[in-house]
Amino acid sequence: MMDSKKIIRFALAALLVFGLMGPALAAEFPTKTIKVYVGFSPGGGTDIIARTVASVAPEFLGQAMVIINKTGAAGTIAAREVSQAKPDGYTLLVAGGSETVSVGHYRELPYHPINAFSPVIRISRDRMILNFNANAPWKTLKEFIQDAKRNPGKYKYASSGHGGIYHSAMLAFCDRAGIKMKHVPYKGGAPGMAALMGGHVDIAIASPSEARALVEGGKIRSVTLTSLERTPLQPDVPTLKELGYDLYLENQKGFVAPAGTPKERIMFLHEAFKKAYEHKAFVKLCTRLKIERGYLGPEDFRKSLMGMYNQIGSVLKK
Template sequence: MFARFSGATALSLAALLLALGSGSANADAAADYPNRPVRVVVGYQAGGPTDVVARLLAKQLQATLGQPFVVENRPGAGSNIASDQVAGARADGYTLLFAAAPIASNGFVYKNLKWDVRKSFEPISQVMSAPAILAVSPTLPVHTLADLIALARKQPGKLSFASTGNGGTQHLAGEMLRQQAGINMIHVPYKGASSVITDLIAGNVSMAFMTSVSAMPYLKAGQVRPVAVTAAKRLALLPNVPTMAESGMAGLEVDSWSGLFAPTGTPRPIIEKLQQAVIKAVGTAEMRDSLQPQGAVLVGNTSSEFKAYIDKDVEHMARTFKTVKVTLD
Protein backbone atom coordinates (compact mmCIF):
# COMPACT_ATOMS: atom_id res chain seq x y z
CA MET A 1 0.00 0.00 0.00
CA PHE A 2 1.30 3.45 -0.91
CA ALA A 3 0.36 6.72 0.79
CA ARG A 4 -1.13 9.43 -1.35
CA PHE A 5 -0.02 13.05 -0.95
CA SER A 6 -1.55 16.25 -2.16
CA GLY A 7 0.51 18.45 -4.50
CA ALA A 8 1.30 20.90 -1.69
CA THR A 9 2.33 18.09 0.66
CA ALA A 10 4.56 16.56 -1.99
CA LEU A 11 6.25 19.91 -2.59
CA SER A 12 6.79 20.33 1.16
CA LEU A 13 8.36 16.88 1.41
CA ALA A 14 10.58 17.61 -1.57
CA ALA A 15 11.71 20.87 0.02
CA LEU A 16 12.43 19.06 3.31
CA LEU A 17 14.46 16.38 1.56
CA LEU A 18 16.37 19.07 -0.37
CA ALA A 19 17.11 20.95 2.87
CA LEU A 20 18.27 17.77 4.58
CA GLY A 21 20.48 16.95 1.61
CA SER A 22 21.86 20.48 1.58
CA GLY A 23 22.59 20.32 5.31
CA SER A 24 24.38 17.02 4.85
CA ALA A 25 26.41 18.46 1.95
CA ASN A 26 27.35 21.51 4.02
CA ALA A 27 28.47 19.31 6.91
CA ASP A 28 30.53 17.17 4.52
CA ALA A 29 32.08 20.30 3.00
CA ALA A 30 33.05 21.56 6.45
CA ALA A 31 34.50 18.21 7.47
CA ASP A 32 36.75 18.30 4.40
CA TYR A 33 37.48 22.04 4.65
CA PRO A 34 39.99 23.22 3.69
CA ASN A 35 41.40 20.73 1.18
CA ARG A 36 43.28 23.31 -0.89
CA PRO A 37 44.88 26.76 -0.36
CA VAL A 38 42.65 29.60 0.88
CA ARG A 39 42.97 33.17 -0.40
CA VAL A 40 42.83 35.96 2.18
CA VAL A 41 42.30 39.27 0.37
CA VAL A 42 43.50 42.48 2.07
CA GLY A 43 42.51 45.91 0.78
CA TYR A 44 45.73 47.63 1.84
CA GLN A 45 49.41 47.72 0.96
CA ALA A 46 51.81 45.04 2.11
CA GLY A 47 53.60 46.08 5.28
CA GLY A 48 50.75 48.18 6.70
CA PRO A 49 49.03 47.34 9.99
CA THR A 50 46.09 45.49 8.44
CA ASP A 51 48.44 43.45 6.27
CA VAL A 52 50.73 42.67 9.21
CA VAL A 53 47.84 41.33 11.30
CA ALA A 54 46.43 39.40 8.33
CA ARG A 55 49.76 37.64 7.77
CA LEU A 56 50.14 36.76 11.44
CA LEU A 57 46.62 35.33 11.41
CA ALA A 58 47.15 33.46 8.13
CA LYS A 59 50.20 31.73 9.58
CA GLN A 60 48.19 30.51 12.57
CA LEU A 61 45.21 29.41 10.45
CA GLN A 62 47.54 27.39 8.26
CA ALA A 63 49.03 25.71 11.34
CA THR A 64 45.57 24.83 12.68
CA LEU A 65 43.75 23.87 9.49
CA GLY A 66 46.60 22.31 7.54
CA GLN A 67 46.36 24.27 4.28
CA PRO A 68 48.11 27.48 3.13
CA PHE A 69 46.21 30.70 3.81
CA VAL A 70 47.67 33.01 1.16
CA VAL A 71 47.43 36.76 1.77
CA GLU A 72 46.71 38.72 -1.39
CA ASN A 73 46.97 42.54 -1.34
CA ARG A 74 44.42 44.47 -3.40
CA PRO A 75 44.86 48.09 -2.25
CA GLY A 76 42.92 51.05 -3.59
CA ALA A 77 39.61 52.91 -3.43
CA GLY A 78 39.54 52.91 0.35
CA SER A 79 39.78 49.09 0.39
CA ASN A 80 36.68 48.80 -1.84
CA ILE A 81 38.52 46.89 -4.57
CA ALA A 82 39.21 44.03 -2.17
CA SER A 83 35.72 44.11 -0.67
CA ASP A 84 34.11 44.04 -4.11
CA GLN A 85 36.27 41.12 -5.18
CA VAL A 86 35.39 38.98 -2.16
CA ALA A 87 31.70 39.93 -2.17
CA GLY A 88 31.46 38.51 -5.69
CA ALA A 89 33.52 35.40 -5.00
CA ARG A 90 32.15 31.89 -4.70
CA ALA A 91 30.81 31.30 -1.18
CA ASP A 92 32.79 28.16 -0.46
CA GLY A 93 35.29 29.38 2.17
CA TYR A 94 38.24 29.54 -0.22
CA THR A 95 38.15 33.31 -0.74
CA LEU A 96 38.07 35.37 2.47
CA LEU A 97 38.39 39.06 3.26
CA PHE A 98 40.56 40.47 6.02
CA ALA A 99 39.07 43.92 6.50
CA ALA A 100 39.55 46.94 8.72
CA ALA A 101 37.17 49.54 10.15
CA PRO A 102 36.52 51.42 6.85
CA ILE A 103 34.38 48.53 5.65
CA ALA A 104 31.70 49.84 8.05
CA SER A 105 31.93 53.45 6.86
CA ASN A 106 32.59 53.21 3.12
CA GLY A 107 28.91 52.89 2.35
CA PHE A 108 28.42 56.45 3.63
CA VAL A 109 31.27 57.85 1.55
CA TYR A 110 31.24 56.04 -1.78
CA LYS A 111 28.19 56.00 -4.02
CA ASN A 112 27.01 52.99 -5.99
CA LEU A 113 29.01 50.34 -4.15
CA LYS A 114 28.26 46.84 -5.40
CA TRP A 115 28.40 45.41 -1.89
CA ASP A 116 26.91 46.09 1.53
CA VAL A 117 28.86 45.25 4.67
CA ARG A 118 25.82 43.71 6.38
CA LYS A 119 24.38 41.91 3.35
CA SER A 120 27.37 40.81 1.28
CA PHE A 121 29.55 39.25 3.98
CA GLU A 122 29.43 36.71 6.77
CA PRO A 123 31.44 38.01 9.76
CA ILE A 124 33.74 35.26 11.03
CA SER A 125 35.61 36.81 13.95
CA GLN A 126 37.06 40.16 14.99
CA VAL A 127 40.80 39.84 15.51
CA MET A 128 41.86 43.10 17.16
CA SER A 129 41.22 46.76 17.83
CA ALA A 130 43.66 49.60 18.36
CA PRO A 131 43.42 53.30 19.22
CA ALA A 132 44.66 55.98 16.85
CA ILE A 133 47.53 58.29 17.64
CA LEU A 134 47.79 61.78 16.21
CA ALA A 135 51.41 62.02 15.11
CA VAL A 136 53.19 64.90 13.39
CA SER A 137 56.23 65.10 11.18
CA PRO A 138 59.47 65.80 13.09
CA THR A 139 59.90 68.79 10.78
CA LEU A 140 56.80 70.44 12.27
CA PRO A 141 57.58 72.83 15.18
CA VAL A 142 54.77 71.59 17.46
CA HIS A 143 54.61 69.33 20.53
CA THR A 144 51.00 69.64 21.69
CA LEU A 145 47.57 69.71 20.10
CA ALA A 146 47.25 73.38 21.10
CA ASP A 147 50.52 74.11 19.26
CA LEU A 148 49.25 72.27 16.20
CA ILE A 149 45.92 74.11 16.11
CA ALA A 150 47.63 77.47 16.61
CA LEU A 151 50.02 76.78 13.72
CA ALA A 152 47.16 75.67 11.46
CA ARG A 153 45.30 78.90 12.19
CA LYS A 154 48.39 80.97 11.39
CA GLN A 155 48.88 79.09 8.12
CA PRO A 156 45.40 78.25 6.79
CA GLY A 157 45.47 75.68 4.00
CA LYS A 158 49.19 75.00 4.43
CA LEU A 159 49.15 72.01 6.78
CA SER A 160 48.09 68.58 5.56
CA PHE A 161 46.89 65.35 7.13
CA ALA A 162 47.39 61.91 5.63
CA SER A 163 45.12 58.89 5.73
CA THR A 164 45.05 55.38 4.31
CA GLY A 165 42.06 56.23 2.13
CA ASN A 166 38.93 58.30 1.74
CA GLY A 167 36.23 57.63 4.30
CA GLY A 168 38.41 55.51 6.57
CA THR A 169 38.97 55.90 10.28
CA GLN A 170 42.01 58.14 9.83
CA HIS A 171 40.26 60.37 7.31
CA LEU A 172 37.22 60.65 9.57
CA ALA A 173 39.39 61.59 12.57
CA GLY A 174 41.16 64.27 10.53
CA GLU A 175 37.85 65.75 9.39
CA MET A 176 36.56 65.78 12.96
CA LEU A 177 39.69 67.64 14.08
CA ARG A 178 39.43 70.07 11.19
CA GLN A 179 35.79 70.87 11.86
CA GLN A 180 35.88 70.92 15.67
CA ALA A 181 39.03 73.07 15.80
CA GLY A 182 37.88 75.31 12.95
CA ILE A 183 41.10 74.93 10.98
CA ASN A 184 41.80 74.57 7.27
CA MET A 185 43.97 71.55 6.37
CA ILE A 186 44.52 69.54 3.19
CA HIS A 187 43.60 65.85 3.17
CA VAL A 188 46.10 63.56 1.41
CA PRO A 189 44.81 59.98 0.94
CA TYR A 190 47.21 57.06 0.40
CA LYS A 191 46.74 53.39 -0.46
CA GLY A 192 48.28 52.18 2.78
CA ALA A 193 50.03 52.97 6.04
CA SER A 194 53.55 52.33 4.76
CA SER A 195 53.23 55.23 2.30
CA VAL A 196 51.79 57.45 5.03
CA ILE A 197 54.75 56.71 7.32
CA THR A 198 57.32 57.37 4.60
CA ASP A 199 55.90 60.79 3.73
CA LEU A 200 55.25 61.74 7.35
CA ILE A 201 58.87 61.05 8.31
CA ALA A 202 60.08 63.00 5.27
CA GLY A 203 57.83 65.96 6.07
CA ASN A 204 55.82 65.66 2.85
CA VAL A 205 52.66 65.64 5.00
CA SER A 206 52.23 67.44 8.31
CA MET A 207 50.33 64.90 10.41
CA ALA A 208 48.32 61.69 10.45
CA PHE A 209 46.00 59.77 12.74
CA MET A 210 47.83 56.44 12.77
CA THR A 211 46.81 53.18 14.39
CA SER A 212 49.05 52.31 17.31
CA VAL A 213 50.11 49.11 15.50
CA SER A 214 51.61 51.09 12.61
CA ALA A 215 52.83 54.08 14.65
CA MET A 216 54.52 52.53 17.67
CA PRO A 217 57.85 51.47 16.10
CA TYR A 218 58.36 54.93 14.59
CA LEU A 219 57.32 56.71 17.77
CA LYS A 220 59.79 54.65 19.80
CA ALA A 221 62.52 55.45 17.26
CA GLY A 222 61.72 59.18 17.40
CA GLN A 223 60.98 59.32 13.68
CA VAL A 224 57.54 60.85 14.21
CA ARG A 225 56.23 62.84 17.18
CA PRO A 226 53.06 61.89 19.11
CA VAL A 227 50.69 64.72 19.99
CA ALA A 228 47.61 62.96 21.39
CA VAL A 229 45.82 59.61 21.48
CA THR A 230 42.19 59.07 20.52
CA ALA A 231 41.52 56.58 23.32
CA ALA A 232 39.40 57.30 26.38
CA LYS A 233 42.50 57.11 28.56
CA ARG A 234 46.25 57.34 28.08
CA LEU A 235 48.07 54.35 26.67
CA ALA A 236 50.36 52.45 29.00
CA LEU A 237 52.94 52.40 26.22
CA LEU A 238 52.80 56.21 25.88
CA PRO A 239 52.08 57.46 29.42
CA ASN A 240 53.24 61.02 28.69
CA VAL A 241 51.03 61.50 25.65
CA PRO A 242 47.63 63.01 26.58
CA THR A 243 44.26 61.98 25.19
CA MET A 244 42.40 64.21 22.76
CA ALA A 245 39.95 65.05 25.55
CA GLU A 246 42.77 66.08 27.88
CA SER A 247 44.07 68.26 25.05
CA GLY A 248 40.75 70.11 24.76
CA MET A 249 39.14 68.07 21.97
CA ALA A 250 36.42 66.07 23.75
CA GLY A 251 34.47 63.54 21.73
CA LEU A 252 37.25 62.70 19.29
CA GLU A 253 37.71 59.04 20.20
CA VAL A 254 38.54 56.74 17.31
CA ASP A 255 39.37 53.04 17.32
CA SER A 256 40.57 50.99 14.40
CA TRP A 257 39.73 47.31 14.19
CA SER A 258 40.19 44.36 11.85
CA GLY A 259 38.57 41.01 11.33
CA LEU A 260 37.89 38.11 8.97
CA PHE A 261 34.88 37.85 6.64
CA ALA A 262 33.51 35.39 4.08
CA PRO A 263 31.03 35.98 1.23
CA THR A 264 27.39 35.69 2.21
CA GLY A 265 26.10 32.17 1.67
CA THR A 266 29.24 30.44 2.90
CA PRO A 267 28.08 27.23 4.65
CA ARG A 268 27.59 27.77 8.36
CA PRO A 269 29.78 24.82 9.39
CA ILE A 270 32.70 26.38 7.48
CA ILE A 271 32.11 29.77 9.16
CA GLU A 272 32.12 28.07 12.56
CA LYS A 273 35.26 26.10 11.76
CA LEU A 274 37.07 29.29 10.74
CA GLN A 275 35.71 31.13 13.77
CA GLN A 276 37.18 28.57 16.14
CA ALA A 277 40.50 28.66 14.29
CA VAL A 278 40.64 32.47 14.58
CA ILE A 279 39.85 32.35 18.29
CA LYS A 280 42.64 29.81 18.75
CA ALA A 281 45.04 32.00 16.72
CA VAL A 282 44.30 35.11 18.77
CA GLY A 283 45.20 33.20 21.91
CA THR A 284 48.66 32.21 20.69
CA ALA A 285 51.79 33.67 22.23
CA GLU A 286 53.07 34.71 18.80
CA MET A 287 50.11 36.97 18.10
CA ARG A 288 50.09 38.39 21.62
CA ASP A 289 53.83 39.06 21.62
CA SER A 290 53.70 40.61 18.15
CA LEU A 291 50.68 42.88 18.59
CA GLN A 292 50.16 43.79 22.25
CA PRO A 293 53.48 45.70 22.46
CA GLN A 294 52.11 47.86 19.61
CA GLY A 295 49.02 48.85 21.60
CA ALA A 296 46.65 46.32 20.03
CA VAL A 297 43.79 44.73 21.95
CA LEU A 298 43.25 41.16 20.76
CA VAL A 299 39.62 40.07 20.53
CA GLY A 300 38.74 36.70 18.96
CA ASN A 301 34.94 36.56 19.25
CA THR A 302 32.12 34.50 17.76
CA SER A 303 30.54 35.18 14.41
CA SER A 304 27.34 36.43 16.06
CA GLU A 305 29.29 38.70 18.42
CA PHE A 306 31.25 40.13 15.52
CA LYS A 307 28.03 40.70 13.56
CA ALA A 308 26.56 42.64 16.51
CA TYR A 309 29.77 44.71 16.66
CA ILE A 310 29.50 45.50 12.93
CA ASP A 311 25.84 46.50 13.28
CA LYS A 312 26.71 48.84 16.15
CA ASP A 313 29.62 50.36 14.24
CA VAL A 314 27.52 50.98 11.11
CA GLU A 315 24.85 52.70 13.23
CA HIS A 316 27.56 54.81 14.90
CA MET A 317 28.93 55.79 11.50
CA ALA A 318 25.45 56.73 10.28
CA ARG A 319 25.12 59.19 13.18
CA THR A 320 28.68 60.49 12.72
CA PHE A 321 28.32 61.20 9.02
CA LYS A 322 25.26 63.33 9.72
CA THR A 323 27.45 65.82 11.54
CA VAL A 324 30.89 65.35 10.00
CA LYS A 325 31.30 66.27 6.36
CA VAL A 326 33.66 63.95 4.50
CA THR A 327 34.55 64.72 0.91
CA LEU A 328 36.35 62.63 -1.70
CA ASP A 329 39.58 64.35 -2.69
Protein backbone atom coordinates (compact mmCIF):
# COMPACT_ATOMS: atom_id res chain seq x y z
CA MET A 1 0.00 0.00 0.00
CA MET A 2 2.73 2.38 1.02
CA ASP A 3 4.53 1.79 -2.19
CA SER A 4 1.63 2.38 -4.43
CA LYS A 5 0.90 5.62 -2.59
CA LYS A 6 4.50 6.64 -3.00
CA ILE A 7 4.38 5.80 -6.64
CA ILE A 8 1.28 7.86 -7.13
CA ARG A 9 2.87 10.73 -5.25
CA PHE A 10 5.99 10.46 -7.30
CA ALA A 11 4.00 10.29 -10.48
CA LEU A 12 2.02 13.33 -9.49
CA ALA A 13 5.14 15.23 -8.57
CA ALA A 14 6.79 14.24 -11.81
CA LEU A 15 3.75 15.28 -13.74
CA LEU A 16 3.77 18.61 -11.96
CA VAL A 17 7.43 19.22 -12.61
CA PHE A 18 7.26 18.23 -16.23
CA GLY A 19 4.04 20.09 -16.61
CA LEU A 20 5.74 23.22 -15.44
CA MET A 21 8.95 22.57 -17.25
CA GLY A 22 7.32 21.55 -20.48
CA PRO A 23 6.97 24.99 -22.02
CA ALA A 24 10.37 26.06 -20.72
CA LEU A 25 12.08 23.02 -22.16
CA ALA A 26 10.43 23.32 -25.49
CA ALA A 27 11.18 27.07 -25.44
CA GLU A 28 7.99 27.60 -27.33
CA PHE A 29 7.26 31.29 -27.56
CA PRO A 30 4.76 32.66 -28.16
CA THR A 31 1.99 30.23 -27.33
CA LYS A 32 -0.78 32.77 -26.79
CA THR A 33 -2.02 36.13 -27.98
CA ILE A 34 0.28 39.09 -27.48
CA LYS A 35 -1.28 42.09 -25.78
CA VAL A 36 -0.23 45.52 -26.95
CA TYR A 37 -1.17 48.48 -24.76
CA VAL A 38 -1.72 51.86 -26.33
CA GLY A 39 -2.01 54.85 -24.01
CA PHE A 40 -4.09 56.91 -26.42
CA SER A 41 -7.51 56.69 -28.07
CA PRO A 42 -8.30 54.48 -31.04
CA GLY A 43 -7.59 56.34 -34.28
CA GLY A 44 -4.81 58.52 -32.87
CA GLY A 45 -1.22 58.51 -34.17
CA THR A 46 0.11 56.02 -31.62
CA ASP A 47 -2.87 53.72 -32.06
CA ILE A 48 -2.51 53.76 -35.84
CA ILE A 49 1.10 52.63 -35.57
CA ALA A 50 0.10 49.75 -33.29
CA ARG A 51 -2.71 48.68 -35.57
CA THR A 52 -0.64 48.97 -38.72
CA VAL A 53 2.00 46.68 -37.27
CA ALA A 54 -0.69 44.34 -35.93
CA SER A 55 -2.13 44.03 -39.42
CA VAL A 56 1.12 42.49 -40.68
CA ALA A 57 3.11 41.02 -37.78
CA PRO A 58 0.97 38.03 -36.67
CA GLU A 59 2.18 36.17 -39.75
CA PHE A 60 5.71 36.27 -38.35
CA LEU A 61 4.81 35.93 -34.68
CA GLY A 62 2.66 32.89 -35.20
CA GLN A 63 0.19 34.45 -32.79
CA ALA A 64 -2.45 37.15 -32.94
CA MET A 65 -1.90 40.62 -31.49
CA VAL A 66 -4.63 42.37 -29.57
CA ILE A 67 -4.54 46.15 -29.15
CA ILE A 68 -5.77 47.49 -25.80
CA ASN A 69 -6.40 51.22 -25.61
CA LYS A 70 -5.95 52.21 -22.00
CA THR A 71 -6.10 55.95 -22.26
CA GLY A 72 -5.52 58.71 -19.79
CA ALA A 73 -2.93 60.86 -18.06
CA ALA A 74 -0.85 61.44 -21.21
CA GLY A 75 -0.31 57.75 -21.85
CA THR A 76 1.10 57.06 -18.39
CA ILE A 77 -1.74 54.79 -17.25
CA ALA A 78 -0.98 52.29 -20.00
CA ALA A 79 2.75 52.63 -19.32
CA ARG A 80 2.26 51.91 -15.62
CA GLU A 81 0.13 48.87 -16.47
CA VAL A 82 2.82 47.41 -18.69
CA SER A 83 5.64 48.26 -16.27
CA GLN A 84 3.85 46.12 -13.68
CA ALA A 85 2.94 43.30 -16.03
CA LYS A 86 4.63 39.89 -15.91
CA PRO A 87 7.85 40.19 -17.95
CA ASP A 88 7.11 37.19 -20.16
CA GLY A 89 6.97 38.93 -23.53
CA TYR A 90 3.21 38.68 -23.85
CA THR A 91 2.55 42.27 -22.75
CA LEU A 92 3.96 45.14 -24.77
CA LEU A 93 3.56 48.91 -24.87
CA VAL A 94 3.78 51.34 -27.74
CA ALA A 95 6.16 53.93 -26.31
CA GLY A 96 8.76 56.51 -27.14
CA GLY A 97 6.83 59.80 -27.08
CA SER A 98 5.72 62.11 -24.30
CA GLU A 99 5.07 59.36 -21.74
CA THR A 100 8.61 58.02 -22.13
CA VAL A 101 10.94 60.97 -22.62
CA SER A 102 9.04 63.98 -21.32
CA VAL A 103 6.30 63.67 -18.70
CA GLY A 104 8.56 62.09 -16.08
CA HIS A 105 10.55 65.32 -15.79
CA TYR A 106 7.50 67.31 -14.75
CA ARG A 107 6.03 65.05 -12.14
CA GLU A 108 6.65 61.84 -10.33
CA LEU A 109 5.53 58.71 -12.14
CA PRO A 110 4.89 55.31 -10.56
CA TYR A 111 7.56 53.79 -12.84
CA HIS A 112 10.86 54.86 -14.34
CA PRO A 113 10.02 55.92 -17.90
CA ILE A 114 13.12 54.29 -19.37
CA ASN A 115 14.47 51.72 -16.91
CA ALA A 116 11.13 50.03 -16.24
CA PHE A 117 11.06 48.86 -19.85
CA SER A 118 13.02 46.71 -22.18
CA PRO A 119 12.92 48.15 -25.72
CA VAL A 120 12.09 45.76 -28.55
CA ILE A 121 12.10 47.80 -31.74
CA ARG A 122 11.63 51.35 -32.93
CA ILE A 123 9.10 51.58 -35.73
CA SER A 124 8.72 55.25 -36.53
CA ARG A 125 10.17 58.68 -35.91
CA ASP A 126 7.91 61.67 -36.16
CA ARG A 127 9.94 64.83 -36.53
CA MET A 128 8.93 68.07 -34.92
CA ILE A 129 8.80 71.12 -37.11
CA LEU A 130 8.41 74.68 -35.79
CA ASN A 131 6.02 76.98 -37.61
CA PHE A 132 5.07 80.64 -37.83
CA ASN A 133 1.78 82.03 -39.02
CA ALA A 134 2.08 82.79 -42.75
CA ASN A 135 1.73 86.52 -42.03
CA ALA A 136 4.29 86.61 -39.22
CA PRO A 137 6.66 89.60 -39.50
CA TRP A 138 9.84 87.50 -39.27
CA LYS A 139 11.37 86.16 -42.45
CA THR A 140 13.76 83.76 -40.75
CA LEU A 141 14.19 82.10 -37.41
CA LYS A 142 17.19 84.36 -36.77
CA GLU A 143 15.05 87.48 -37.07
CA PHE A 144 12.57 86.01 -34.66
CA ILE A 145 15.22 85.10 -32.12
CA GLN A 146 16.69 88.62 -32.24
CA ASP A 147 13.23 90.11 -31.80
CA ALA A 148 12.42 87.73 -28.95
CA LYS A 149 15.69 88.57 -27.21
CA ARG A 150 14.72 92.24 -27.21
CA ASN A 151 11.23 91.40 -25.94
CA PRO A 152 11.51 88.60 -23.41
CA GLY A 153 8.19 87.02 -22.54
CA LYS A 154 6.31 88.83 -25.30
CA TYR A 155 5.78 85.97 -27.73
CA LYS A 156 3.72 82.85 -27.15
CA TYR A 157 3.96 79.26 -28.26
CA ALA A 158 1.30 76.57 -28.31
CA SER A 159 1.93 73.06 -27.05
CA SER A 160 -0.09 69.86 -27.03
CA GLY A 161 -0.26 69.94 -23.22
CA HIS A 162 1.87 70.66 -20.17
CA GLY A 163 4.75 68.24 -19.91
CA GLY A 164 4.22 66.79 -23.37
CA ILE A 165 7.02 66.39 -25.87
CA TYR A 166 6.04 69.55 -27.81
CA HIS A 167 6.23 71.55 -24.59
CA SER A 168 9.65 70.09 -23.80
CA ALA A 169 10.89 70.73 -27.33
CA MET A 170 9.88 74.38 -27.12
CA LEU A 171 11.49 74.76 -23.70
CA ALA A 172 14.68 73.23 -25.06
CA PHE A 173 14.53 75.49 -28.10
CA CYS A 174 14.10 78.62 -25.93
CA ASP A 175 16.97 77.43 -23.76
CA ARG A 176 19.33 76.94 -26.70
CA ALA A 177 18.32 80.21 -28.36
CA GLY A 178 18.52 82.11 -25.09
CA ILE A 179 15.02 83.54 -25.29
CA LYS A 180 11.93 83.59 -23.07
CA MET A 181 8.48 82.83 -24.42
CA LYS A 182 5.06 82.29 -22.90
CA HIS A 183 3.59 78.80 -22.94
CA VAL A 184 -0.06 78.27 -23.90
CA PRO A 185 -1.01 74.59 -23.58
CA TYR A 186 -3.78 73.18 -25.76
CA LYS A 187 -5.42 69.78 -25.70
CA GLY A 188 -3.46 68.10 -28.48
CA GLY A 189 -1.48 69.31 -31.45
CA ALA A 190 -4.39 70.20 -33.73
CA PRO A 191 -5.97 72.95 -31.56
CA GLY A 192 -2.48 74.43 -31.21
CA MET A 193 -2.16 74.63 -35.00
CA ALA A 194 -5.60 76.27 -35.17
CA ALA A 195 -4.39 78.85 -32.64
CA LEU A 196 -1.32 79.50 -34.76
CA MET A 197 -3.37 80.01 -37.91
CA GLY A 198 -5.76 82.29 -36.05
CA GLY A 199 -2.85 84.39 -34.83
CA HIS A 200 -3.44 83.61 -31.14
CA VAL A 201 0.09 82.23 -30.67
CA ASP A 202 3.37 82.92 -32.51
CA ILE A 203 4.92 79.47 -32.80
CA ALA A 204 3.46 75.97 -32.83
CA ILE A 205 5.00 72.58 -33.51
CA ALA A 206 3.55 70.04 -35.92
CA SER A 207 4.68 66.88 -37.65
CA PRO A 208 6.07 67.52 -41.15
CA SER A 209 3.13 65.82 -42.85
CA GLU A 210 0.59 67.92 -40.95
CA ALA A 211 2.59 71.08 -41.57
CA ARG A 212 3.12 70.51 -45.25
CA ALA A 213 -0.56 70.71 -46.22
CA LEU A 214 -0.86 74.03 -44.43
CA VAL A 215 2.43 75.42 -45.77
CA GLU A 216 1.36 74.63 -49.33
CA GLY A 217 -2.02 76.17 -48.62
CA GLY A 218 -0.33 79.39 -47.56
CA LYS A 219 -1.55 79.30 -43.95
CA ILE A 220 1.72 78.78 -42.10
CA ARG A 221 5.49 78.84 -42.69
CA SER A 222 7.78 76.12 -41.38
CA VAL A 223 11.03 77.55 -40.05
CA THR A 224 13.10 74.81 -38.50
CA LEU A 225 13.02 71.29 -37.10
CA THR A 226 14.54 69.54 -34.13
CA SER A 227 16.04 66.62 -36.09
CA LEU A 228 19.63 66.08 -37.15
CA GLU A 229 18.83 66.06 -40.85
CA ARG A 230 16.18 67.76 -43.01
CA THR A 231 12.83 66.18 -43.79
CA PRO A 232 12.14 65.01 -47.33
CA LEU A 233 8.66 66.52 -47.02
CA GLN A 234 10.07 70.06 -46.74
CA PRO A 235 13.69 69.86 -47.87
CA ASP A 236 14.26 73.62 -47.77
CA VAL A 237 13.60 73.92 -44.04
CA PRO A 238 16.94 73.97 -42.14
CA THR A 239 17.49 71.97 -38.96
CA LEU A 240 18.26 73.64 -35.65
CA LYS A 241 21.66 72.02 -35.74
CA GLU A 242 22.45 73.69 -39.07
CA LEU A 243 21.45 77.00 -37.55
CA GLY A 244 23.89 76.44 -34.74
CA TYR A 245 21.64 75.21 -31.95
CA ASP A 246 22.44 71.83 -30.54
CA LEU A 247 19.15 70.01 -30.09
CA TYR A 248 17.90 66.62 -31.22
CA LEU A 249 14.39 65.56 -30.27
CA GLU A 250 11.96 63.37 -32.14
CA ASN A 251 8.62 61.83 -31.32
CA GLN A 252 9.59 58.18 -31.63
CA LYS A 253 7.26 55.22 -31.53
CA GLY A 254 8.14 51.61 -31.01
CA PHE A 255 7.44 48.56 -28.91
CA VAL A 256 8.78 48.01 -25.41
CA ALA A 257 8.31 45.12 -22.98
CA PRO A 258 8.45 45.24 -19.17
CA ALA A 259 12.02 45.26 -17.81
CA GLY A 260 13.23 41.77 -17.02
CA THR A 261 11.71 40.10 -20.06
CA PRO A 262 14.06 37.24 -21.11
CA LYS A 263 16.51 38.34 -23.77
CA GLU A 264 15.66 35.54 -26.21
CA ARG A 265 12.00 36.52 -26.14
CA ILE A 266 12.88 40.16 -26.82
CA MET A 267 15.02 39.01 -29.74
CA PHE A 268 12.27 36.76 -31.06
CA LEU A 269 9.77 39.64 -30.95
CA HIS A 270 12.33 41.93 -32.52
CA GLU A 271 12.93 39.55 -35.43
CA ALA A 272 9.20 39.10 -36.03
CA PHE A 273 8.47 42.82 -35.89
CA LYS A 274 11.44 43.57 -38.10
CA LYS A 275 10.10 41.21 -40.75
CA ALA A 276 6.74 42.94 -40.50
CA TYR A 277 8.49 46.31 -40.70
CA GLU A 278 10.15 45.34 -43.96
CA HIS A 279 7.04 43.74 -45.41
CA LYS A 280 5.66 45.33 -48.58
CA ALA A 281 2.18 45.80 -47.15
CA PHE A 282 3.53 47.63 -44.12
CA VAL A 283 5.76 49.91 -46.19
CA LYS A 284 2.82 50.77 -48.41
CA LEU A 285 0.58 51.60 -45.47
CA CYS A 286 3.26 53.80 -43.95
CA THR A 287 3.64 55.74 -47.17
CA ARG A 288 -0.08 56.33 -47.35
CA LEU A 289 -0.40 57.28 -43.70
CA LYS A 290 2.72 59.48 -43.95
CA ILE A 291 4.38 57.58 -41.13
CA GLU A 292 8.15 58.03 -41.33
CA ARG A 293 9.64 54.59 -40.83
CA GLY A 294 12.64 54.61 -38.52
CA TYR A 295 13.95 51.18 -37.57
CA LEU A 296 16.21 50.81 -34.55
CA GLY A 297 17.10 47.57 -32.77
CA PRO A 298 16.61 47.05 -29.01
CA GLU A 299 19.93 48.55 -27.89
CA ASP A 300 19.88 51.54 -30.25
CA PHE A 301 16.27 52.30 -29.37
CA ARG A 302 17.18 52.34 -25.69
CA LYS A 303 20.13 54.67 -26.33
CA SER A 304 18.00 56.98 -28.40
CA LEU A 305 15.27 57.16 -25.75
CA MET A 306 17.83 57.72 -23.03
CA GLY A 307 19.50 60.49 -25.02
CA MET A 308 16.26 62.40 -25.50
CA TYR A 309 15.19 61.81 -21.92
CA ASN A 310 18.47 63.25 -20.64
CA GLN A 311 18.40 66.21 -23.02
CA ILE A 312 15.00 67.26 -21.74
CA GLY A 313 16.11 66.59 -18.18
CA SER A 314 19.13 68.85 -18.52
CA VAL A 315 17.00 71.72 -19.86
CA LEU A 316 14.46 71.44 -17.06
CA LYS A 317 17.11 71.29 -14.35
CA LYS A 318 18.28 74.77 -15.26
